[in-house]
Amino acid sequence: MTNAIIRAQPPLDFIPERFHPWVRRFVKVALPGWVRWQTDLVNIKVSNAEVLAQLYGDFQAGKNRFAIAFRHPAPEDAYGLAHLLWHVVPQSAKQLGINLQPVHSHFIYDRGIPLWAGNWVGKLCSRLGGVSIQRGKLDLVALKSARQLLANGRFPLAAAPEGGNNGHNEIVSPLEPGVSQLSFWCVEDLVKAERTEPVYIVPIGIQYRYINPPWDAIDHLLSQLETRSGIAGSSKKFMPPVELPTAQITNLYGRLYRLAEHLLTLMEGYYQQIYGLECPNGEAADANAQLATRLQHLLNGALDVAEKYFDLRPKGSVIDRCRRLEQAGWERIFREDLRDDMAISAVERGLADRIAEEADLRMWHMRLVESFVAVTGRYVLEKPTAERFAETVLLLTDMVTRLQGGNPFPRPSLGKREALLTVGEPICVSDRWSDYKQSRRKAVAALTKDLQGALEALIVDSGE
Incomplete structure (x- = not known):
């Protein structure tokens, strides 16, 4: 059956971030079983995790601030990102001799997700450090919260600059400028506070590959x-x-x-x-x-x-x-x-x-x-x-x-898949501060264009 709406409802209020460490610990333990039960993913491969490990080490030492800009080809992307942050980055840091506190990120998610996934998803995202945003308007409350987290939050901030999943492994949809603008705001806030941490955007590519061609x-x-x-x-x-x-x-x-x-x-x-x-x-x-x-x-x-x-x-x-x-x-x-x-x-x-x-x-x-x-x-x-x-x-x-009037999700499974995550080279937003002061619009557009190119460069050839 389709999720048709036939009744008017109260307004969609902002869901604030209310991170709870025990929720993160519980989800970390439960996630592998959930992935095996709910998805066809059987493996998650990560390249260049040492880049994030070094950035997290500097972040936790108060030496930088950064945003994670990830590709969004499928609904399962969150599972790969969680595996990257909770397992692979700590392992990579250990190999590099970097002592990290628990690795996590705040994140921005679509306020509409709890409408079709259930209200409990909104509560879970909130307690995992997520910030809800309404994509179709200037959601000032959400942007203010995201801006504060990027500059002062306990963790970095993750977002999908494509806005939604596009169903394609090897096509990056035109990026929305939100991540770029938030990053420049972060630089601005640090300058006003006379803080010297550089601000970065870290592009992360995500793709999926069938274990056997289906x-x-x-x-x-x-x-x-x-x-x-x-x-x-x-x-x-x-x-x-x-x-x-x-x-x-x-x-x-x-x-x-x-x-x-x-x-x-x-x-x-x-x-x-x-x-x-x-x-x-x-x-x-x-x-x-x-x-x-x-x-x-x-x-x-x-x-x-x-x-x-x-x-x-x-x-x-x-x-x-x-x-x-x-x-x-x-x-x-x-x-x-x-x-x-x-x-x-x-x-x-x-x-x-x-x-x-x-x-x-x-x-x-x-x-x-x-x-x-x-x-x-x-x-x-x-x-x-x-x-x-x-x-x-x-x-x-x-x-x-x-x-036919139905709900297309969940989709039919065509076979077992593995996720491929590739961490790209960080883009230093602080180095573009003078450009931003001269023309905010041009600087945001240029950064968004460069981020688009960086994400496209992370696409791995799926040729067989």
Whole structure:
């Protein structure tokens, strides 16, 4: 069943950080068993952990402040980061002769997570040192808390500058500027306090690799999607424009393209019939390029439908538009006038519920777009690995499930995986302080661009 919202609710209040050491100790003990029970991860590999070990040693000696900026390709990223900080970094520090206190980090998480994961998750994140933030607005309370923690907190501060997971191991979504801005604020706060600690951002790459290429599982899931989409047994074939490694991969790619094209045609028809979307005309010489163009046009049309309902202007990137739509929906669902100590009439309650239900329905268009923000149209063709096939098939599974009114999470498992975490070279933000004083906007943009490049450079080739 989908997690549809049919009732208006009290406002989403900020969840403050309330770190408790015993909660960290309990989760550290319980996490390995939880990972084995709830995920298909069987191994976590880490490269360059000594970089973090040295930084933590200096941090605990009062010699620096730093933020951890990690890639966010999947919901399981938190497990790999916890393993990195709680196990690998202390081990690496011991080998380097660095005596560390318990290694941990504060972190920023989406305020919407407890809505679908349960209120207990918000309480757990709070007691683990997390700070909730509403992504679609200028959440001043959350930013003030995060700023204070980065400059004065007991631990470094971790955040995902991509904003949300994009489902791709080898594509970094356009970064949001929050981590860069917080880091410059930290430098500013230290300068005002006449403190000399340098401020760093540490990029961390995260990827996943199947222990054994799950070609049979991909084939089986494709068959299920073909049946659910009404194209099982179709004789229509698509020949890729380049030669692929094996006949099996060529066949799978043809089926994947056929399914994507079929679903895209269905969605174009839906938005054309119901919302008057004009579909692009003409055929490109490259069928994959044409498919990508049609997809981007469809995503823009889906966002436009939601934006018109919420009376929003289409401004900024696709991610920016998604964030504003999410916030507009939340403002109609989670309302200040519905706090527990305030009463409204039964009729007013009924109208409020109706407004909330309609807002949630319109946000469905945005959720659909979120799943395909990073889709390029040539991702599998450029490197037809099992990982890239699996990522794309799972994204199509998300779409089909949403179209059927279901919740796409948890996703089906295609096989056992291992996580690959790579610690990058720290970026010294303090060295850019003079640039920031000259132009804050340019300095933040330049730092965000360099961080994007650093995260992209940490992508490990998944070629088999």
